[in-house]
Amino acid sequence: MTIVSVDLADRPYDIRVEAGLLDRIPDFVSPFVRNGRLLIVTDTNVEELLWPDVQACLAHANIDTALYVLPAGESGKSWTELERLTDWLLENHVERSDHIVALGGGVVGDITGFAAHIVKRGCSFVQIPTTLLAQVDSSVGGKTAINSRSGKNLVGAFHQPSLVLIDPDVLQSLPRRQLASGFAEVVKYGLIDDADFFDWCDTHLEAFFDGDAEAREYAIVHSVKSKARIVAADETELTGTRALLNLGHTFGHALEADTGFSDRLFHGEAVATGMVLAFRYSARLELCATQDADRVAKVLHRAGLPVTLSDAGVTAKGARLVEHMLHDKKMAGGKLPFLLARGIGKTFLNKDVDLADIAAFLDNQD
Ligand code: GLY
Numbered sequence: 001m002t003i004v005s006v007d008l009a010d011r012p013y014d015i016r017v018e019a020g021l022l023d024r025i026p027d028f029v030s031p032f033v034r035n036g037r038l039l040i041v042t043d044t045n046v047e048e049l050l051w052p053d054v055q056a057c058l059a060h061a062n063i064d065t066a067l068y069v070l071p072a073g074e075s076g077k078s079w080t081e082l083e084r085l086t087d088w089l090l091e092n093h094v095e096r097s098d099h100i101v102a103l104g105g106g107v108v109g110d111i112t113g114f115a116a117h118i119v120k121r122g123c124s125f126v127q128i129p130t131t132l133l134a135q136v137d138s139s140v141g142g143k144t145a146i147n148s149r150s151g152k153n154l155v156g157a158f159h160q161p162s163l164v165l166i167d168p169d170v171l172q173s174l175p176r177r178q179l180a181s182g183f184a185e186v187v188k189y190g191l192i193d194d195a196d197f198f199d200w201c202d203t204h205l206e207a208f209f210d211g212d213a214e215a216r217e218y219a220i221v222h223s224v225k226s227k228a229r230i231v232a233a234d235e236t237e238l239t240g241t242r243a244l245l246n247l248g249h250t251f252g253h254a255l256e257a258d259t260g261f262s263d264r265l266f267h268g269e270a271v272a273t274g275m276v277l278a279f280r281y282s283a284r285l286e287l288c289a290t291q292d293a294d295r296v297a298k299v300l301h302r303a304g305l306p307v308t309l310s311d312a313g314v315t316a317k318g319a320r321l322v323e324h325m326l327h328d329k330k331m332a333g334g335k336l337p338f339l340l341a342r343g344i345g346k347t348f349l350n351k352d353v354d355l356a357d358i359a360a361f362l363d364n365q366d
Contacts, residue, residue, distance in 0.1 A: 001016055001017070001018040001021075002016070002017045002018065002217075002221045003015070003016055003017075004017070004221065004224050004225050004228050005228065006140065006141070006160070006228045006231055006232060007228070007232040008160060008231075008232060008235055011160050013160060013161060013162055013163055013164070014163055014164070015140060015163075015164040015166065015224050015228065016028065016163070016164070016165050016166065017166040017168065017217065017220055017221050017224065018166075018167065018168075019167065019168050019169045019213055019217060020167065020169055021165055021166070021167040021169075022050070022053070022054060022057070022128075022165075022167040022169070022170065023053075023057060024057075025054060025057055025058060025128075025165070026057060026058055026060070026061030026063055028163065028165055029058075029063070029099075029101065029126065029165075030061065030063065032098075032099035032101075032124075032126060032162070032163075033063055034095060034097055034098050034099075035093075035095075036063075036064055037063070037064035037065060037066060038058070038063060038064070038065050038066075038099075038101055039065075039066050039068070039089065039092055039094060039098060039100045039101065040065050040066070040067050040068070040100075040101040040103055041067075041068045041070065041085065041100060041101065041102050041103065041104070041108055041111075041112040041115075042067065042068070042069055042070070042102075042103045042104045042108060043069060043070045043071065043072040043073075043076060043104045043105070043107065043108050044069055044070070044071060044072045045072040045104075046072075046103055046104045046105075046108070046130055047067070047069050049173050050103070050130060050170065050173075051067065051103070054103065055067075066092050068085060068088050068089075070085070070104075070107065070108060070111065072107075073107065073263070074107060074147065074152075074261055074262070076107045076108070076111060077107050077110055077111050077145070077146045077147045077153075078146060078147060079146060079148070079155075081111060081146070082111060082114065082115060082146050085111060085112070085115045086115050086118065086119050089115060089119050090119065094119055094120060094123060095120070095123065096120050096121075096122065096123050097123070097124075098123045098124065099123070099124040099125055099126050099162055099163075100112055100115070100116050100123065100124070100125045100126070101125070101126045101128060102125055102126065102127050102128065102129075102139075102161075103128045103130065104128075104129070104130050104131075104134070105129065105130055105131035105133065105134045106129075106131065106133055106134045106137075106138040106139075106267070108134075109127050109129060109134055109138055109139050109144075110138060110143070110144050110145050110146070110153070110156070111144075111146055112125055112144075113125055113127075113142070113143075113144030113159050113161065114144040114145055114146055114155075114156050114157060114159065116144075116159060117144055117157045117159035118157075122159075124161075124162045125159075125161050125162065126161055126162055126163045126164075126165070127139035127140075127161040127163070127164045127165070128164075128165045128166075128167075129164070129166060130170045130174075131171075131174060131178055131182060132171055132174065132178070132179055132181075132182025132183065132185075132186070132220075133178070133181055133182035133185055133267065133268050134182075135166045135168075135171075135182070135220055135223075135224070136182060136185050136186050136189075136219070136220055136223035136224060136227070137182075137185040137223075137227065137245075139161070139164050139166075140164055140224055140227045140228060140231065141160075141227060141231040141235075141242075141245075142158045142159050142160035142161065142231070142235070143156065143158060144156050144157055144158070144159045145157075147261070150327060151257070151327045152253070152256065152257075152261055153329070154329065158235065158236050160235075164224075166220060166224070168213065168216045168217050168220055169213075171216060172211065176209070176304065177266065177269075177304070178266065179209065180209075180268070180269070180303045180304045180305050181266040181267065181268025181269055181272075181305075182268055183201075183205075183208065183209075183219075183268070183303045183305070184248075184268040184269065184271045184272035184275070184300065184303070184305055185223070185268055185271065186201060186219050186220075186223050187201050187272075187275070187296075187299060187300060187303075188245070188247055188248065188271065188275060189222065189223050189226040189227070190344070190345065191247055191275060191279075191296065191341065191344060191345065191347060192226070192230075192244045192245070192247055192345070192347045193226075193244065193345055193346070193347065194226065194345050195343075195344045195345030195346075196345075197222055197226075198299075198344050198345060200218075200222075201219070201299060202295075202299050204218075204219070205299065205302055205303060206302075209303070209304075227245070230242055230244065230245060240349050243330070243337065243339070243349050244339065244347055244348075244349070246330070246339055247271075247274075247275055247278060247339040247341075247347050248270075248271045248272070248273075248274030248275030248276075248277070248278050248339070249271060249274060249339075250274065250278075250325055250328060250330070250336065250337075250338055250339070251273070251274035251275075251277040251278060251321075252267070252270035252271040252272075252273065252274030252275075253270070253274075253324065253325070253328060254321040254322070254324040254325045255270045255273055255274065255309070255312050255314050255321070256270045257324035257327070258314050258316045258320070258321060258324060259312070259313055259314065264313055265306070265312055265313060265314075268305070269305055269306050269312065270312065272300045272303075272305035272306060272307060273305075273306050273307055273308065273309070273311065273312045275296060275300070276293065276296055276297045276300060276307045276308070277362075277365065278338070278339055278340060278341060279292060279293035279296045279297075279341055280293045280361075280365070281338075281340065281358065281361050282340045282341045282342070284361055285340070287340055287341065287342050288341050288342055288343045288344075288346070289343070292341070292343055292344050295344065296344065308365065308366040309362070309365050309366060310366050317359075317362075317363060318358065318359030318360060318361065318362030318363040319359045321359070321362050322355050322356075322358055322359045322362070325355070325358075332351075335351055335352070335353075336353065336355065337349050337350065337351045337353075338350050338353040338358075340353075
């Protein structure tokens with residue numbers, strides 16, 4: 001078992017990573033049982049794939065459960081679903097001392113965390129992420145949110161979990177496309193500030209996708225260590241350190257918006273193309289070598305991820321994509337900060353990017 005601590009001054013918590021951990025779930029959640037039962041939130045996919053075993057395991061340890069099942073997919077992160085979920089929590093007499101368990105991918109974790117933040121003015125929650133993307137990114141660091149008519153994740157709060165439990169074995173049932181989507185966020189940690197880890201991703205990519213247990217566990221542990229370090233340094237994105245985690249996300253969000261935030265382009269796929277665009281734009285500004293951008297594209301392409309606008313199914317002109325970017329949460333004083341790179345592992349925040357130049361750059365991309 002690897003235990004990674006997120007060292008927040010007033011609310012430190014642990015991330016526990018171990019293959020087969022789900023089979024021992026009572027060992028970890030027992031301290032959170034109140035009034036003899038646990039409130040658990042999941043979605044229809046996880047209910048079918050994992051819930052029967054998890055429930056049996058908890059029942060064996062005499063832990064009663066009440067289960068709330070969200071619709072699978074991004075539609076689960078709506079105002080309507082938030083209302084239903086909070087009503088259900090209240091009908092089940094949730095108390096402030098309760099720890100609501102989020103068992104699922106990013107959507108389940110994001111909405112459960114936000115519901116935990118607001119219900120009864122705040123109770124606690126535990127994250128048990130079941131997709132790679134949730135394991136290496138969204139379950140750690142306390143960003144919670146739902147989507148609004150104006151865009152993705154625009155209504156939310158920082159609310160840290162009390163514990164994150166990660167079982168790499170659950171990835172065995174994850175579709176290849178979803179695994180690749182999460183892998184984009186793994187590679188991101190190398191690109192931000194860890195060139196050695198990018199080399200590791202390059203070298204171990206095939207092992208990872210072939211199901212090598214050691215490679216998968218290493219990728220997850222290394223990623224959550226990076227995320228824990230960055231979150232501990234800048235929990236609420238005040239100093240710019242946490243903003244590094246948004247590498248590829250400004251371009252990526254525009255691509256997601258243009259494809260309707262739908263299954264046409266998964267978040268991690270948009271981030272993959274976005275990271276390549278960030279490197280290509282950095283090369284255009286002569287901040288990094290074109291070979292660096294080419295190498296980033298090559299590795300992500302080998303993972304089966306889209307690395308060009310056409311791969312991503314985006315045909316919009318640069319001006320249209322920049323229009324999408326104007327809805328970005330990071331807009332400040334009419335400026336949009338961009339993550340650019342001076343090389344692999346040398347990402348930095350540039351607050352002075354000319355959006356007209358970004359549009360012209362995008363017009364010239366395949
Ligand atoms: N996924 C970006 C962050 O947690 O800050």
